[in-house]
């Protein structure tokens with residue numbers, strides 16, 4: 001593999017990630033400190049706690065990324081950093097740390113959009129992984145990125161060019177997983193817990209509503225959330241459980257069926273619209289990214305849709321779907337090769353969009 | 358300072374208040390150049406360009422910096438994150454020690470008067486009171502500080518929320534903040550060097566009130582060296 005070697009820094013939400021990536025594809029080293037356990041007691045991310053944890057862990061994560069990487073600063077061609085979207089305080093830690101490193105080591109600084117990072121995770125190869133064994137994304141392409149903070153569908157005719165096809169008009173899909181996970185007493189984060197519960201479902205006949213939003217590629221999950229509250233309350237009443245006692249939990253059987261029904265609804269609207277968009281633009285590949293792309297049901301359904309269309313589905317392995325530094329290095333390499341450089345006054349852009357419609 | 362620090366230029370940074378302070382000092386702790394500017398909440402855009410400019414003006418190459426002193430607050434979250442993240446990146450990149458000092462203690466030391474107590478903002482309505490060597494105390498909105506005999510107020514970032522004479526003293530103290538950080542930071546840098554403890558990781562901002570939603574000692578982070 002050839003191409004620039006980037007050190008990349010990601011701190012937009014609750015993972016501190018630093019990676020070394022070669023040529024925008026090959027992972028040399030990828031270290032992530034996740035704060036999930038830190039935020040679990042409050043059932044969601046506490047921005048100020050997140051920023052402080054980034055400050056606490058960013059140096060150890062950098063040291064760990066270098067450890068055993070077999071390369072040094074002299075080999076590095078640039079430093080890529082996420083500058084948005086995300087939590088302002090969290091972004092600031094990574095940005096200012098990266099700027100200081102770029103200045104001290106006299107390396108170009110590259111500002112990367114976090115959402116673009118999720119897309120470019122589709123190009124990553126693990127150390128030692130055979131390049132020919134992994135399909136490279138082909139243009140034109142549709143990319144679906146689904147996470148706790150974002151849900152969008154974009155068309156890519158070429159590298160770094162995006163046309164936004166659809167997005168959520170209210171909650172992100174991952175947020176819906178968190179909220180329904182909490183309703184079912186499954187804890188935080190909701191995504192993995194709901195997937196695990198859904199896998200134990202037997203009857204698989206609970207029907208949650210789907211908001212199709214007409215012909216648009218947009219999604220809405222707030223109605224689903226309201227419906228979930230009603231369906232969970234009805235199931236609790238069936239089992240004679242009091243409304244107001246969270247310790248009185250639904251039976252495992254009912255929890256599994258409800259988790260399955262909810263997950264099936266989310267997967268259905270995401271996959272159906274993505275497949276329709278792929279058909280409409282004649283996509284030669286379909287790319288899936290973001291934390292919710294780690295969901296096995298979504299991966300299976302998208303694989304079936306892609307199969308029917310005859311276009312390859314590209315999904316990073318679960319560890320590269322959730323936030324990490326390597327994906328920022330993958331996108332950053334493209335931006336570096338396109339001649340982009342960020343200045344030392346780079347600041348956080350908490351609501352940076354990926355693209356306009 | 359000991360002969361360990363050559364050629365003995367020390368950088369001091371403080372971003373805990375609305376004015377960013379950057380000072381360049383000698384290994385003896387005296388100030389070579391100090392500057393400050395109103396940053397509001399945009400510390401991140403201006404800090405590193407200013408450091409670059411100041412080193413340029415003094416003809417100091419970044420590679421000759423021998424240590425960094427950074428103010429750890431208490432103060433505004435936004436500014437503190439920028440200052441600490443920048444200081445950690447610089448210290449790590451240059452392989453030099455970094456020490457964190459209380460911004461409040463440094464401001465009191467800059468004021469220098471016996472009995473001085475510091476009043477700082479804590480959000481839009483609360484304030485905090487800092488006595489030298491004591492735990493800061495939080496004053497909820499509208500609560501006036503009870504001063505002990507011989508005490509007098511120094512106030513920073515509290516226009517219209519503190520007496521005018523306290524604010525005047527606050528401005529003067531802040532003008533001396535760079536010098537105060539260098540004065541107390543340089544001996545600490547020397548001992549950090551001799552003990553071989555750089556302590557880059559552990560340095561986090563000082564908060565008087567725990568951020569909303571935080572619980573003391575709640576959880577930790579999980580590591581993954583994400584290689585299959």
Ligand SMILES: [Zn+2]
Nearest residue numbers: 114118147323
């Ligand atoms: Zn993300």
